Amino acid sequence: MIEVGIIGASGYTGGELIRFLMKHPDVDIVAATSRKFDDEPVYKVHPNLRDCELKFKNIEPSKLEADLVFTATPHGASMKIVPELIDKNIRVVDLSGDYRFESTEIYEKWYGFKHSNPLNAVYGLPEINRKEIKHADLVANPGCYPTGAILACLPIVSENLADNIVVDSKSGVSGAGVNPTDTTHYPNCSDSVSPYAVTTHRHGPEIQEKLSKYGNSKVSFTPHLVPVIRGIMTTVHGFLTSDVSPEYIHELYKEFYDGEPFVRVLEKGESPRMSSVRGSNNCHIGCFEIDENGRLVVASSIDNLVKGASGQAVHNMNLMFGFKETESIDNIGLHP
Ligand SMILES: NC(=O)C1=CN([C@@H]2O[C@H](COP(=O)(O)OP(=O)(O)OC[C@H]3O[C@@H](n4cnc5c(N)ncnc54)[C@H](OP(=O)(O)O)[C@@H]3O)[C@@H](O)[C@H]2O)C=CC1
Ligand SMILES: CC(=O)N[C@@H](CCC(=O)OP(=O)(O)O)C(=O)O
Secondary structure: OEEEEEEOOOOHHHHHHHHHHOOOOOEEEEEEEOOOOOOOEHHHOOHHHOOOOOEOEOOOHHHOOOOEEEEOOOOOOHHHHHHHHHHOOOEEEEOOOOOOOOOHHHHHHHHOOOOOOOOOOEEOOHHHHHHHHHOOOEEEOOOHHHHHHHHHHHHHHHOOOEEEEEEEEEEOHHHHOOOOOOOOOHHHHOOOOEEOOOOOOOHHHHHHHHHOOOOOOEEEEEEEEOOOOOOEEEEEEEEEOOOOOHHHHHHHHHHHOOOOOOEEEEEEOOOOOOHHHOOOOOEEEEEEEEOOOOEEEEEEEEOOOHHHHHHHHHHHHHHHOOOOOOOOOOOOOOOO
């Protein structure tokens, strides 16, 4: 049994962490912090957690005592919290972008402010860093877009099959967090699909940095906001430099992800759906088709709050503490 704290528990990813951890047999949640909802039952903010007896507490991070803390806090906030937890020998899974890049300079360029407390961290994508995560004191949980994009691109990048890859992603509105903005205001985001940060999104360099460890492909990323609550659909366009067949590509993906508990390689020609992974930690990868121009199309779907955030964070915790990898995060998505 380990004692776990959640900082930022009143947010969307915080609520999802509680949803998974409250039923985890090896976890005792000793703190769920919130500055706004101190002493309120968690179900007041997360009504699905009616059976959870926890109350939010406005506890200073420096006062926390736990084996592991999840920092489900915004980028810029985590960097002010994580170091003092690490100094107290508390292991940390940070859900923000503050510790994902290997270079502070790249972080500061794309996040637009100085990093006050750089630390070394392991990038928490189990499909590529399983061994390192097990021994990590600080795990940087990947961004939601990068998770679906990297998993969709890894096999073709590893075989250097495409010099240029376009990653086109669509995300549900919960990706923006619990605090409403002009962008997430219903009349502004309903009934439309909106590209944003089309060449400047900070997830582009995160995707490129991680994939560059496996091959030389140049990756270009554009996100879109779509009027659904949860889900990320990523369509990858790989401009092939080798004459390979769709069957070869499909076999490549099946071999690459063989044995991975949370990646499902669909049939050739089968498109993934957002709904099929909704609420689950699964990533569905499909299409595997090549057009007459030699453009390969692969698509992946994830739930931005689960595989894109809290489910992946619990997966990392399971690895860090030697629990069954799929413990408490093996629920199946929905249909319809
Ligand atoms: N939403 C998503 O799909 C994904 C989000 N992420 C990342 O995960 C992190 C959390 O995201 P999400 O749950 O959506 O965010 P939310 O905005 O929904 O929640 C963040 C919570 O953090 C708390 N908080 C904010 N600032 C501070 C601070 N300075 N100190 C302590 N607590 C603070 C707030 O609670 P209170 O004010 O009550 O203390 C707030 O509820 C972010 O870094 C986000 O970028 C990563 C992948 C996917
Ligand atoms: C729809 C939407 O707004 N999505 C968020 C992605 C949130 C996320 O993944 O958080 P990190 O910044 O911690 O990676 C965005 O584009 O900023």
